Amino acid sequence: MADDRDALIKQLQADLETKKATKARREEEDAKDALIKKLQADLETKKATKARQEEEERRRQAARIRELEEANRAAYRAAYREEAKDDRIRELEERLRTESRTDIASGIRGVVRQSTSVDLVAMMDCTASMESWIAEAARALCFIIGDVKEKFPALAYRAAFVGYRDYNDGVMRVERLSIAPFTSDIASVQAHIKRQGAITGDAPDEPEDVAGAMSAALGLDWSSMTRLVIHVGDAPPHGVAYHNYGASCDNFPHGHPDDTKIETLAASFREHGIQYGFIKINNSTDKFLGVLREHYEGAGMPFKLNVVELGGDYTAFQPNVSRMLKDSVTSTFKRMSRSDKASMKALPLAVGGKLIGGLGAIAEEDEEEEMRNLEVEKKPPNWDRLGDRVERAVRHTYHFRGGDKALSVLEWEEVNGSFSSSKSDTTVRISKHPFDKGGMRYASYLKDMDLDLKRVAKLPLEVLEGGRLEAYAKADMCTQAVCKLLAKKFNMQTLEKGINRMVSFIDVAVYEFPDRPDAERWMTVEPYIEGEYKKFSNNSGWASNEAGAELAASFSHWTHHETGGFLIAVDIQGVGNVYTDPQIHSKRGAMFGEGDLGRKGVEHFFATHTCNEVCRKLGLVHPDPEAAARMEAAMRAALDDTAIGEEELIEVLAMDGTPGSDMQICCELCGCIFVVTDRDKYMSFRRQGKDLSCNTCRDNCRRxxxxxxxxxxxxxxxxxxxxxxxxxxxxxxxxxxxxxxxxxxxxx
Ligand SMILES: [Zn+2]
Ligand SMILES: [Zn+2]
Ligand SMILES: [Zn+2]
Ligand SMILES: [Zn+2]
Structure with a gap:
């Protein structure tokens, strides 16, 4: 009995001790929680304070810039009132030009450096299924990333590694993702890869965390112009959409909750300008690769998913990857030396200090561009029977308000305010199918029935939602109108300096089709140009031998000079010296549509532009005259070991063409192209602010x-x-x- 009581007392005492201990532990935990909460609150407060301070600083800087700009404008206006106003204005404008050139020169050095640098990520499945050859794969990857350094000593080169396993592998105390961030210390990445080879998780299902690895790779700090990921794997991602194993072999048949869809990731790789190479080991990844390819290879984009079939032959691994890298570097250089919009979009550019894909700068995060897929019918038009019906349309046109002398260097910023628009009702016929598909848009025949004019209607490849299609079309019209204005100023300067070469831009109107669905309600419409339609730069390569390419380049250079560095007109193509579809990059950025890449666009132009005879005669100054030569030297050095021939490099860089008779302009009224035979008459008309029209329009005007x-x-x-x-x-x-x-x- 006594024993029982003793036992009970002991038991109770023990319970009490336990309870006390539990209570003490709870109190301690509560205290810790409180402390953590307090620390977190402190951190939040500090973060908020810092954000507020940064915001204030930003505001102060913006105000300072506005102040300076206002001072400039005030000085400019004051100068107008002074006696010796011309000298004062010239002085101010020259100062602005000099400042702008200095500004650009520093940017160009960055462009050259960036374009001869490479970021390479090795991405590898490190699960048990890879065991049979994981050591070999690790060895091969190590060799490859070392080989790049050896083969291309002139390239600035960084490597990174993303190893991946699966969600349930965490039980085995093995990291799901094992990441070595970008570094130029290649040996450290190699060491990291070798360590991974020794640790394999025991995956409980067939698919692996491929999506997690892809997200991690995208999240790395990419900064070079050439970007490459080499993915080695023998299993698909989670989600029955990406494999044929069926739901029973996939613990996450609809993907893991944390997964980003492969479709979105694929588009994101393209938008970040990353070349994707996949080393295929077996057929289980085929369905995944199909999805990856479809969403990675966007329309008009120079990206191809590069799949290397290994077939158990490890020796095939290394030369294949070397070739992939060479192709990527070459393709970057080619894109660099062309100026068309699609190429610019495909180049990773720095925006706001952070490097992101050209397209990524435009699209919302994770937003995927839906592409139209229209049947193209290349047959000559029957102008009076286009399409299957006559439809109504509203024609929007854009007019410059002031006299041509009204715009001076300091006022280009407000150029859009110098235009007014008007609209008129009309009826049209449009061909059922587009007759051409370019890098950016579809082109269809359009007949304006009321005006009896043959036209071409253009629709972007992307399906633009909401008001974006209208904004896109109007930005094009506005860009072309500004270029037209610049062209007229340019022509007066070339003619006055005895250079008998002119440029002209065809008229672009925007047509609205009230009876069509939103996706095709707005199109840009321009004159149909019969005969030779040449692209000075297009999506299949730089057409450097075209006569007139150097005139187009000089015009671009001149626009930058004339506007005191505020804008540059590039991406020039057309018939002879009559151009269409240009792109303007403005100092402010995004002012001329989604393709306005701001100062990056300017830097890219000058990094590959070499001044020619027309530039020299116009007295243009290059912000960094040696830039193109340095770029070429860097490219040559970087590609020393590759199979790229001399001719190919010369073709990429040569800007000279045979000078032709560039005296064609576009009729201001009907849009047809005619040759100006009377130079003096043209100049006297322009001095009075008048335009020349074609002979047909002259007769029609009289009648x-x-x-x-x-x-x-x-x-x-x-x-x-x-x-x-x-x-x-x-x-x-x-x-x-x-x-x-x-x-x-x-x-x-
Ligand atoms: Zn799994
Ligand atoms: Zn009157
Ligand atoms: Zn030049
Ligand atoms: Zn005409």
Whole structure:
């Protein structure tokens, strides 16, 4: 009995001790929790304070910039009032140009450095299934990343590693992802890979965490122009959409909750400008590779999923990867020395200090661009029977408001405010299928029935949602209008300097189709140019031997000079010296549509531009005259060991063409192209702010004249009906005198 009581007491005491201990532990834990909470709160407060301070600093800087710009403008306006105003304006403009050139020169050095550097990520499945040859794969990867350094000593080169296993492998105390971040210390990455070879997890199902590895690779700090990932794996990602094992062999048949879809990841690799190579070991990855390929190889993008079939032959591994790398480096260089929009989009560019894909800068994070897939029918048009119906359309046109002298260097920033738009109803026929597909857009035949004009309607390859299609079309129209204005100024300078070469841009209007679905409600419409339509730069290679390529390059250079470094017009193509579809990069960025890459676009132009005869005659100064030569030297050095021939490099870089008779311009009214035979007449017209029209339009203008009674004074005055119809503008209601009295415009 006593024993029982003793035992009970002991038991109770023990319980009490346990409870005390538990209580003490709880209290301790609570105290810890409280401390953690307090620390977290402190951290949040500090973060918030820091963010606020940064925001204030940003605001201060922005205000300072505005102040400086305002001071510049004030000085400019003041200069106008002074006696010796011309000298003062010239001085201010020259100062701005010099500043801009200095600014660009430092950027160019970065472009050259970036374009001769390579980021390579080795991504490897490290699970048990790979056991039979994981050591071999690790050895091969180590060899490859070392080999790159040896083969391309002139390249700035960094490597990284992402090893992956699976979710359940964590039970085995093995890391699911094993990451070695980018470093130029290649030996340390090799050591990391070798360590992985020795640890294999015991995966409980067939698929592995491929999605996690791809996300991790995308999250690395990419910074070079040439980016390459080499993926070695023998199993698909989770999700029955990516393999044929069936749900019973996949612990996450709809993907792991943390997974980003392979479709999205694939597009993201492309958008980040990363070349993707896959070393295939067996057929289990085929379905995955199909999805990867479909979403990685976007329309108009120079990306191909590179799959190497190993077939158990390890020796095939190394030469294949070397070839892949050479191809990537070459392709970067080729894209660098071309200026078309699709190429620029495919280049990874620095935006806001952080390097992201060109397209990534535009698209929302993780947003995938949906592409149209239209059947292209290349047959000559039957202009009077296009499509299967006549449909109504609204034609939007864009007009420069001031006289051509109104724009000076310091006011380019407000150029968009110098235009007004008008719209008019019309009816059209459009061919059922597009007749061509470019790097950016589909082109279809369009006949404007009311105006009796042959046109080409263009629709972007991407399906643009919401208001983006309208914005896209209008940005194109605005870009072309600004280029037209620049071209007129350019021509006066070339002609005055005795260079008998001109440039011209065809007119772009925006047509709205009220009866069509949103996805094709807005299109840009330009004159149909018969005959030789040449691209000075296109998606299949730089057409450097085309006559006139150097005139286009000089024009680009000149636009930068003329606008004091505010903008540059590039991506030039067309018929002879009559151009279309340009892109403007502005200092502000994103001002001229989604393709406006800001100062990066400017730096890229100058990094590969060599000044030619026209540049010299115009007195243009290159911000860094040695840039292109340095770039070429760097490329040659980098590719020393490769199979790329001399000719190919020369073709990539040569900008000279045979000078032709570049005296064609685009009719301001009907859009046809004609040759200016009377240089003096052209110049005298332009000095009066007048444009030349083609002979047909001249005759039509003479014929379609009418007398209208002024709504103000009743006096009859002549109205040129052809002019207003072609421009899409309303006829004037008041005579010139009454308009002038009202303080309105004196020039129609
Ligand atoms: Zn698994
Ligand atoms: Zn130049
Ligand atoms: Zn005409
Ligand atoms: Zn009047």
């Amino acid at each position: 379609d004249k009418t007398q209208v009674a002024c709504s103000e004074c009743g006096k009859r005055f002549p109205v040129n009906l052809h002019f207003y119809r072609m421009k899409g503008m309303d006829q004037p209601k008041k005579c010139r005198d009454c308009k002038a009295k009202r303080g309105g415009r004196t020039r129609d």
